[in-house]
Amino acid sequence: MTLRVTGDITSAEDRAVHDEGSGSSDDLRCRLCGGALQAETLLTIERAPQGAQAFLTSEQLSADGPITLDIRQCPDCGLVQACSPPVPNWQHVIRSRGYSPAMSELRRRQVRHFLENYPSGGRRVIEAGCGRGDLLEILRDCGATPFGLEASLAAVLAGRERGLSIEHGYPASGRAIHGGPFDAFVTSNVIEHAVDPRDFLRGLRQNLRSQAVGMVEVPSFERMLEQRRSFDFIADHLSYFTVDTLRLALEMAGFEVLEVSREWWVDDIVAFVRVRPLADWVGAQQELDAAVADIREFIDGHARDGRSVAVWGASHQALTLLALAQCEHVAYVIDSAPFKQGFFTPATHLPVVAPAHVALDPPAAILVMAAGYSDEVVHSLRDGMRYRGVIGVLRGNRVELVDGLEAGAT
Numbered sequence: 001m002t003l004r005v006t007g008d009i010t011s012a013e014d015r016a017v018h019d020e021g022s023g024s025s026d027d028l029r030c031r032l033c034g035g036a037l038q039a040e041t042l043l044t045i046e047r048a049p050q051g052a053q054a055f056l057t058s059e060q061l062s063a064d065g066p067i068t069l070d071i072r073q074c075p076d077c078g079l080v081q082a083c084s085p086p087v088p089n090w091q092h093v094i095r096s097r098g099y100s101p102a103m104s105e106l107r108r109r110q111v112r113h114f115l116e117n118y119p120s121g122g123r124r125v126i127e128a129g130c131g132r133g134d135l136l137e138i139l140r141d142c143g144a145t146p147f148g149l150e151a152s153l154a155a156v157l158a159g160r161e162r163g164l165s166i167e168h169g170y171p172a173s174g175r176a177i178h179g180g181p182f183d184a185f186v187t188s189n190v191i192e193h194a195v196d197p198r199d200f201l202r203g204l205r206q207n208l209r210s211q212a213v214g215m216v217e218v219p220s221f222e223r224m225l226e227q228r229r230s231f232d233f234i235a236d237h238l239s240y241f242t243v244d245t246l247r248l249a250l251e252m253a254g255f256e257v258l259e260v261s262r263e264w265w266v267d268d269i270v271a272f273v274r275v276r277p278l279a280d281w282v283g284a285q286q287e288l289d290a291a292v293a294d295i296r297e298f299i300d301g302h303a304r305d306g307r308s309v310a311v312w313g314a315s316h317q318a319l320t321l322l323a324l325a326q327c328e329h330v331a332y333v334i335d336s337a338p339f340k341q342g343f344f345t346p347a348t349h350l351p352v353v354a355p356a357h358v359a360l361d362p363p364a365a366i367l368v369m370a371a372g373y374s375d376e377v378v379h380s381l382r383d384g385m386r387y388r389g390v391i392g393v394l395r396g397n398r399v400e401l402v403d404g405l406e407a408g409a410t
């Protein structure tokens, strides 16, 4: 994968990170899963301010007016969301002031909990949407090596003046974050502003190491429901997450959720996550090659005196293995399912016959590839049909010989 590097602050203007779609053309599609939003609104607020940070100069007053906030839910994933276009500078993290002493202490406890309980094997932590870097300072105080990513140039410059390492940018799929890959990430009260929260999270994940962990915070929609606070809907927040929809968003972006709760802050949900490991198929090709080689050896080794070998089992596994083995000495495939009998196998074009065919045209050996039925098949061959030739059974990726007479004794 090729990752584009975020614009350097010396050449980039704020608008460089504003080139994403406004979302206005897809207003009725879910921001998270892409499903169709419910036709009815949950709530319509006719006279909402254009944004919580949209304070105006006297010259701007004549152009300003209220907007309509249209809140809908996605029936597929459950996410409650605003269908209105995002506010200007929706990527900027704007916090009116730094942490109070009491809040700083709580934050320190939370960051220590994160770093101590979810070790990632490294100390490099990226905060996406770091604003001026209040949380970066706490991360640094707690022993991490913090890096910030922030879309507001003014906030980037202010944070750098405090001696913090902050890049100007915004996470997106395929976009490299300078300084990555990182061992951990934090994002606090940011993804509810994102036009595409899944792309934000996916973009972060692509800049993490394979064992990386993360801490994600969003305002709790449960809290709004509990208090029936309809006036909490604001144009700045496009998504209203619950514990369930936050978990889903994180999982859809490639994370395992290790812990998610409202225990840290009553108004917010906090999730601790880890990059989801990919399925372990290391060695799978060699194991497949070994199975095919064993099958070939059994079939070629037991076909003799003009007599071929039969295979018992026309399952999809047996069909694949036969196609890979490409053996010339297979006479036919036995299968007890009548709907397969009388036809030919795909790819290898072998006739599929009923078990009674063994007595009519006894093969030099039989390879049983019938998974959980294999022992039953061997029993029926030996005791029911009195077959005395060599029998091999595919168990796992190996052909095992069943005790019996050598080929030719039938």
Ligand SMILES: [Zn+2]
Pocket: 030, 031, 032, 033, 034, 035, 074, 075, 076, 077, 078, 079
């Ligand atoms: Zn959805």
